[in-house]
Amino acid sequence: MDFRLTEEQELIRKNMREFAEKYVDPIAAEIDENSRHPAELFKKLAEGDWMGIPIPQEYGGAGADYLTHTLVVEELSRSCSSTGFTVSIHVGIACMLVNLFGSEDQKKKFLVPMAKGQHLGAFVLTEPGAGTDVMAATTTAMAEGADYVINGTKTFTSNGPTGDTYMVFAWTDKAAGRKGLSAFIVPRGTVGMKAGEHFNKMGLRSSQTSEMVFKDCRVPKENLLGKEGNGLAMAMTGFDHGRVGIAAQSVGILQAALDESIRYSKERVQFGTPIARHQAISWMIADMATDLSAARYLTYAAACLKDQKQPFSKEASMAKLFAAEAAMKHTIKAVQIHGGYGYCKGAKVERLMRDAKITEIYEGTSEAQRMVISGNVLR
Amino acid sequence: MPVLVACFKWVVDEAYIRRTSAGELDLSSVSYKISDYDRNALEEAARMKEASGGSVLAVTVGVPESTKGVKDALSRGADQAFFIADPSFGMLGASETAAILAEVIRTRIGNFDLVLCGEGSSDLYNQQVGIRLAERLGIPCLSFVQKLELEEGRVVAERRLEDGIERVSAPLPAVVTVLPDINIPRIPGVKDTLSASRKPVVTIGKDDLAVAPDAHFRTISLAASRLDRQCERFGADETDIRRFIGALRQKGVLR
Ligand SMILES: Cc1cc2nc3c(=O)[nH]c(=O)nc-3n(C[C@H](O)[C@H](O)[C@H](O)COP(=O)(O)OP(=O)(O)OC[C@H]3O[C@@H](n4cnc5c(N)ncnc54)[C@H](O)[C@@H]3O)c2cc1C
Numbered sequence: 208m209d210f211r212l213t214e215e216q217e218l219i220r221k222n223m224r225e226f227a228e229k230y231v232d233p234i235a236a237e238i239d240e241n242s243r244h245p246a247e248l249f250k251k252l253a254e255g256d257w258m259g260i261p262i263p264q265e266y267g268g269a270g271a272d273y274l275t276h277t278l279v280v281e282e283l284s285r286s287c288s289s290t291g292f293t294v295s296i297h298v299g300i301a302c303m304l305v306n307l308f309g310s311e312d313q314k315k316k317f318l319v320p321m322a323k324g325q326h327l328g329a330f331v332l333t334e335p336g337a338g339t340d341v342m343a344a345t346t347t348a349m350a351e352g353a354d355y356v357i358n359g360t361k362t363f364t365s366n367g368p369t370g371d372t373y374m375v376f377a378w379t380d381k382a383a384g385r386k387g388l389s390a391f392i393v394p395r396g397t398v399g400m401k402a403g404e405h406f407n408k409m410g411l412r413s414s415q416t417s418e419m420v421f422k423d424c425r426v427p428k429e430n431l432l433g434k435e436g437n438g439l440a441m442a443m444t445g446f447d448h449g450r451v452g453i454a455a456q457s458v459g460i461l462q463a464a465l466d467e468s469i470r471y472s473k474e475r476v477q478f479g480t481p482i483a484r485h486q487a488i489s490w491m492i493a494d495m496a497t498d499l500s501a502a503r504y505l506t507y508a509a510a511c512l513k514d515q516k517q518p519f520s521k522e523a524s525m526a527k528l529f530a531a532e533a534a535m536k537h538t539i540k541a542v543q544i545h546g547g548y549g550y551c552k553g554a555k556v557e558r559l560m561r562d563a564k565i566t567e568i569y570e571g572t573s574e575a576q577r578m579v580i581s582g583n584v585l586r
Numbered sequence: 587m588p589v590l591v592a593c594f595k596w597v598v599d600e601a602y603i604r605r606t607s608a609g610e611l612d613l614s615s616v617s618y619k620i621s622d623y624d625r626n627a628l629e630e631a632a633r634m635k636e637a638s639g640g641s642v643l644a645v646t647v648g649v650p651e652s653t654k655g656v657k658d659a660l661s662r663g664a665d666q667a668f669f670i671a672d673p674s675f676g677m678l679g680a681s682e683t684a685a686i687l688a689e690v691i692r693t694r695i696g697n698f699d700l701v702l703c704g705e706g707s708s709d710l711y712n713q714q715v716g717i718r719l720a721e722r723l724g725i726p727c728l729s730f731v732q733k734l735e736l737e738e739g740r741v742v743a744e745r746r747l748e749d750g751i752e753r754v755s756a757p758l759p760a761v762v763t764v765l766p767d768i769n770i771p772r773i774p775g776v777k778d779t780l781s782a783s784r785k786p787v788v789t790i791g792k793d794d795l796a797v798a799p800d801a802h803f804r805t806i807s808l809a810a811s812r813l814d815r816q817c818e819r820f821g822a823d824e825t826d827i828r829r830f831i832g833a834l835r836q837k838g839v840l841r
Binding site: 214215217218219221222225226229254255256257260264269270271275279 | 617619653654657658661773774775776777779780782783
């Protein structure tokens with residue numbers, strides 16, 4: 208077993224680290240505070256081919272593997288997890304869905320600008336009454352002549368207010384149950400689709416989250432993604448890929464928490480000695496470092512399985528579950544290590560703790576991951 | 587179309603060097619990087635090529651493990667690399683490095699216009715290799731360069747000196763050693779890194795060289811520098827200033 212990254216992967220990680228230190232670190236606190244989508248940063252990300260790493264070059268991507276994308280999400284999230292997540296959901300779900308299930312025409316029309324980072328993708332599944340229970344959705348898409356007409360209300364759409372290309376899930380045949388959901392590519396500006404105001408969130412604040420309202424929204428039949436009735440299966444495949452990204456996001460948060468905790472505990476002196484010398488603190492850091500390694504290996508292993516074209520659904524859930532819970536647990540510890548200073552704005556650990564919480568919720572809550580995993584191992 | 591040669595060294599990234607509680611340097615988990623000013627040399631060569639055509643050849647002397655450095659250089663705009671490698675090349679002195687570079691540049695490249703080096707390396711900062719290389723090649727050398735242009739067979743450069751800025755020119759071929767102010771090196775994009783692996787690399791071993799430099803340097807020990815603090819505080823009033831002077835006298839700093 209070889210746990211080494213390739214030279215290219217190491218260089219790309221190093222370059223992303225430098226990029227993040229230069230362009231992301233200086234604005235991370237500000238975009239969090241103001242809930243601002245940093246369009247200027249995403250332009251730079253597009254220029255460096257960071258927005259479509261695992262997509263083939265003929266479709267606008269960099270043509271690298273999924274692990275490389277995973278490393279980049281991790282390094283970005285270490286500086287700003289909102290930015291890491293935006294890249295993750297854009298690439299891991301939106302681009303990936305078109306890459307895997309789109310027709311040649313759809314790839315040329317929609318995937319190329321997305322993978323080049325010129326268009327931002329969104330994944331529109333959750334509804335006010337249908338979170339974990341995807342089947343409770345009520346949004347419908349009725350065939351009418353050359354079009355489908357979409358009606359319904361979606362919520363919690365990341366990149367809702369800022370997106371360009373939306374993957375929208377709706378019932379084409381409610382009676383068909385699990386085989387009744389379909390997916391559509393809906394470009395920004397389509398009449399009848401409207402994004403709401405972005406939500407004022409606890410964390411992940413610079414990622415824009417909103418409702419999406421569909422009112423007699425007509426999309427041509429050529430915008431149906433994959434086959435009619437395959438929506439649920441495609442959404443699950445999207446989640447498999449996306450969850451590796453959320454795991455990477457969590458690993459990035461955890462690495463940042465460890466970096467901050469090491470630095471601060473060596474500097475802060477109480478009772479005449481740096482607090483790192485107090486065993487209570489050093490053991491917190493030992494546990495943090497250990498869980499970080501475990502989370503990282505689970506995440507990379509899931510990405511490697513994907514790259515080897517093996518099933519990786521269970522592994523993606525395990526990585527996401529473990530990494531997310533570790534990120535939450537240890538960012539709380541990181542704030543603890545920083546004492547009162549960690550509770551104030553301006554301390555990075557304060558943002559890390561707020562940002563960590565979402566990793567246990569979206570793309571399937573931790574409970575939902577346990578359902579996937581137990582479903583797999585109890586089969 | 588100018589042929590530009592950029593020399594670079596693959597060095598320990600000092601950000602990863604740790605200091606043990608015993609005051610020693612811990613190099614066990616270091617990473618490596620292209621020496622800082624050499625990145626500026628590579629960048630300047632790549633920009634000249636992007637502006638006016640030609641080709642960029644990256645040359646490095648180092649240990650065989652430096653392959654990642656070669657890819658790094660190729661991802662920064664170089665078209666081809668010459669990788670001169672031997673396990674004994676980790677501890678070469680400036681004169682040996684210059685001798686090897688000169689031989690390879692003369693025999694393998696031949697028709698070159700400009701050689702760009704960093705002013706000094708991030709690890710040793712001897713500021714010797716560029717100048718010695720020019721001497722070996724028998725061509726002019728312009729050091730401390732912060733601005734650079736090629737003009738009809740000549741190189742025109744701005745040199746930043748202690749008491750001013752000097753504008754000089756020299757006939758090509760020539761060697762320049764550049765300061766970090768000359769440019770801001772790019773951060774290679776993903777495709778730049780991926781395509782680096784497909785660019786040609788000429789690997790040259792010790793046996794392929796006519797010069798047979800032996801490493802004159804041996805590392806006997808490495809120690810962290812120490813800065814001891816007394817943590818005494820003084821105010822700005824007269825008594826404290828007197829106390830401050832007294833303390834300096836006592837420590838032997840003032841006589
Ligand atoms: C910031 C943010 C961004 C998001 N981005 C997107 C996006 O881009 N696209 C998108 O489609 N969605 C998105 N979501 C939605 C997200 O995926 C859902 O919030 C998530 O799936 C949970 O759904 P819910 O919020 O309705 O919670 P619910 O499903 O109502 O769950 C509430 C609680 O009950 C638990 N629970 C539910 N069912 C069970 C069960 N059977 N057994 C045990 N426990 C259960 C849950 O784990 C949770 O703890 C986003 C959400 C947020 C907050």
